Amino acid sequence: MKEHKVHTGWRNRLHEIIYEADTPAGKFFDIALFVLIIVSVILVMLESVDEIDAKYHRVLLALEWVVTIFFTFEYIARVISIKKPFKYIFSFYGIIDFVSTIPLYLSYILAGSQVLLAVRAFRLLRVFRILKLVKFLGEASQLKHALKASRAKIAVFIYVVLILSVIMGTIMYMIESDEAGFTSIPRSIYWTIVTLTTVGYGDIAPQTNLGQLIATIIMILGYGIIAVPTGIVTVEFSKHGKKKKSSDAMTVVHTNTQSCPSCSKEGHRDNAKHCYNCGEPL
Known part of the structure; x- marks a missing residue:
C-alpha cells in the first residue's frame, strides 16, 4: 500500500x-x-x-x-x-x-x-x-466556428470559381496559339486560375488583343473574388463574436492551465475539482 x-x-x-x-x-x-x-x-x-x-x-x-x-x-x-x-x-x-x-x-x-x-x-x-494566452485560444475557437458556419457558402463560391475557370480556360485555348503557351485546355485552365488569383507567374501570356482583353477582365474579377470568402467569414465571425460577448456578459468563467492527470484535457475552471471531460478528480 x-x-x-x-x-x-x-x-x-x-x-x-x-x-x-x-x-x-x-x-x-x-x-x-x-x-x-x-x-x-x-x-x-x-x-x-x-x-x-x-x-x-x-x-x-x-x-x-x-x-x-x-x-x-x-x-x-x-x-x-x-x-x-x-x-x-x-x-x-x-x-x-x-x-x-x-x-x-x-x-x-x-x-x-x-x-x-x-x-x-x-x-x-x-x-x-x-x-x-488562453484568450487567444478562445479567439481561435471563434474563428473555427466562423469557418464552419460559412463552409456551405464558401463551397458554393469555390464551385462557381472552378466552373468559371474551366469556361474561361477553354475560351483562351480557342483564342490563343500554342506559341503563347496555351497548348491544352488543362494548361489554359491553370493559367486562368493563376490569373484569377492575381499570382501571375508570367510563364504563359496571351498575345492576341482579344486574349489580352479577356485576361484583363479575369484579373479585375480576381480582386473581387479574393474579397468574397473574406467577407463571408468576417460576417460569421462577427455574428459569433456578438453571441460570445452576450454570453460572457451573463457568465464570467475563469480558466487555468491545469491538465487532467487522467485524460490530459486542459482549460478547467479555477475552482473545478473534477475534469469536465472524464469526470476524474483534478
Whole structure:
C-alpha cells in the first residue's frame, strides 16, 4: 500500500512538472522545451543549406541527436505520467510529439526522413499554454466556428470559381496559339486560375488583343473574388463574436492551465475539482 502511494506520488509529481504551467517547475520545463523546439527547427533549416551542412554536418547531427534523445525521454515521461496514456498518445499533441521524435531514428531506415523534424514547429503551439494566452485560444475557437458556419457558402463560391475557370480556360485555348503557351485546355485552365488569383507567374501570356482583353477582365474579377470568402467569414465571425460577448456578459468563467492527470484535457475552471471531460478528480 505504501509502495503504491509512493508510485502514485511520483507519477503525480512528474505529471505536474510536464503538464502544468502554473507551478515554477512546470513553467521552467515548458520554457526549456520551447527553447529546444526552436533550436531543433533551426538545426533542420541549417542542415538543408548545403554549404553549412558540408562544413558542420557532424556538429549539427550531434546536436540533433541531443535534442532527439531529450524529446524521446519527454515523450515516454508524458505517457507514463498519465493515468490513461492512450488519451494522450492519440491526441493532437500526442501524435505531433511522436511524429517529431521518430524521424531521426527512421533516417537510418528511410533516407531523407529526417526532414520531417520540421514537424516540431507544430509543438510551438504550446506557447499559448506556457504564456497563459488562453484568450487567444478562445479567439481561435471563434474563428473555427466562423469557418464552419460559412463552409456551405464558401463551397458554393469555390464551385462557381472552378466552373468559371474551366469556361474561361477553354475560351483562351480557342483564342490563343500554342506559341503563347496555351497548348491544352488543362494548361489554359491553370493559367486562368493563376490569373484569377492575381499570382501571375508570367510563364504563359496571351498575345492576341482579344486574349489580352479577356485576361484583363479575369484579373479585375480576381480582386473581387479574393474579397468574397473574406467577407463571408468576417460576417460569421462577427455574428459569433456578438453571441460570445452576450454570453460572457451573463457568465464570467475563469480558466487555468491545469491538465487532467487522467485524460490530459486542459482549460478547467479555477475552482473545478473534477475534469469536465472524464469526470476524474483534478
